[in-house]
Amino acid sequence: MEDGIFEGLKVLDCASFIAAPAAATVLSDFGAKVIKIEPPGSGDPYRSLPNLPGYPVSQHNFAWLLDARNKKSLALDLSSPEGQSVLYRLVAEADVFITNFPPAVRGRLGMTYAELAPLNERLIYASFTGYGEKGEEANKPGFDTNAYWARSGLMDLVRADTDTTPARSVAGMGDHPCAMALYGAIVTALYKRERTGKGSHVSSNLMANGIWAASVLAQAKLCGAKFGERRPRERALNAVTNHYKCKDGRWIILSLLNEERQWPALACCIGREDLITDPRFATKPSRHARSLELIKLFDEVFATKELAEWRRILDGNGLVFGVVGILDDIPNDKQMLENEVLVPFEGDTMLTINSPIWVDGSNKVKPRHPPGIGEHSDEILREAGYDDSAIQKLRASGAVA
Known part of the structure; x- marks a missing residue:
């Protein structure tokens, strides 16, 4: 065709x-x-x-x-x-x-x-x-x-x-x-x-x-679900599904839904292998219970490197994360270009x-x-x-x- x-x-x-x-x-x-x-x-x-x-x-x-x-x-x-x-x-x-x-x-x-x-x-x-x-x-x-x-x-x-x-x-x-x-x-x-x-x-x-x-939250309301307090980023209930500011002012967002498997990989990537056995964060319930403490720790860690460096460190380790994109990123986004998300006009660049x-x-x-x-x-x-x-x-x- x-x-x-x-x-x-x-x-x-x-x-x-x-x-x-x-x-x-x-x-x-x-x-x-x-x-x-x-x-x-x-x-x-x-x-x-x-x-x-x-x-x-x-x-x-x-x-x-x-x-x-x-x-x-x-x-x-x-x-x-x-x-x-x-x-x-x-x-x-x-x-x-x-x-x-x-x-x-x-x-x-x-x-x-x-x-x-x-x-x-x-x-x-x-x-x-x-x-x-x-x-x-x-x-x-x-x-x-x-x-x-x-x-x-x-x-x-x-x-x-x-x-x-x-x-x-x-x-x-x-x-x-x-x-x-x-x-x-x-x-x-x-x-x-x-x-x-x-x-x-x-x-x-x-x-x-x-x-x-x-979608999901609207359906929850239709089901009569009880909603909890809406919490700002600094007080999120889960530190590994949160976003963090990098050294250059750019943001990165973690989406580690398979925590038990991904937590050790994350700890190693950020150079904090000690967190794997740290009793405060060793289990999923303990990490959730101490989410404010863990968010503060992550804030300090992610502020030490620029976004591009964090992308290199985290990629390829089975971790789900994303860049909080800005419009300046789009024209040169290699993945968008290779997948024809961005295409040129006919006879034009x-x-x-x-x-x-x-x-x-x-x-x-x-x-x-x-x-x-x-x-x-x-x-x-x-x-x-x-x-x-x-x-x-x-x-x-x-x-x-």
């Missing part, structure tokens, strides 16, 4: 901002033809995200590069009858229609599932919302920072203790995992279509994905972030730079059967730009 698993699949990306359009991006990575439908003029508002206060300053539109790669842009006014007529013609020949407009807006624009499904019985209609398709909050707008991160309890749960200020999420932190959920729903529907010949309506939302990410799925025997397309607003309007319309005269009329009406 040189051109990707989804070669020949036609996708209409009629969505804005991140989660829903990013699901279309993943389909495009595997060869689908994705038409980005955006309003004339300024286009998808997501194009302007890097202009907001606090975002990194760059000559490149980094947000658009990531989530609009490989796509072709059609600037279409969906509020006009002419624009809706174009949409209906495209839907009739499409495989997948993706939107994140709230249900009420879909109704106003004549693009509900009930309206589009009769145009194409094989259509997969994928909708994404903040809080679900039903109930009093169905039309409530939401971004991942509030509907995913805050609503789910994650914003509260990552606090060191109950007195710490809740932590803000970073841009796209919830949207991109949500995109994978919507992608999974679309692929599931495509499989169903292979068996039945019929399309269907699939959906996902930020709130549901947030509580799925909160600039890297982008690959979608996190690989299928043996099927190539992904080389990432192509994203389109300008309406860059492919004429091309898309001609493929849909419009001649030059009809295209000129659409442009004159303002329905197409």
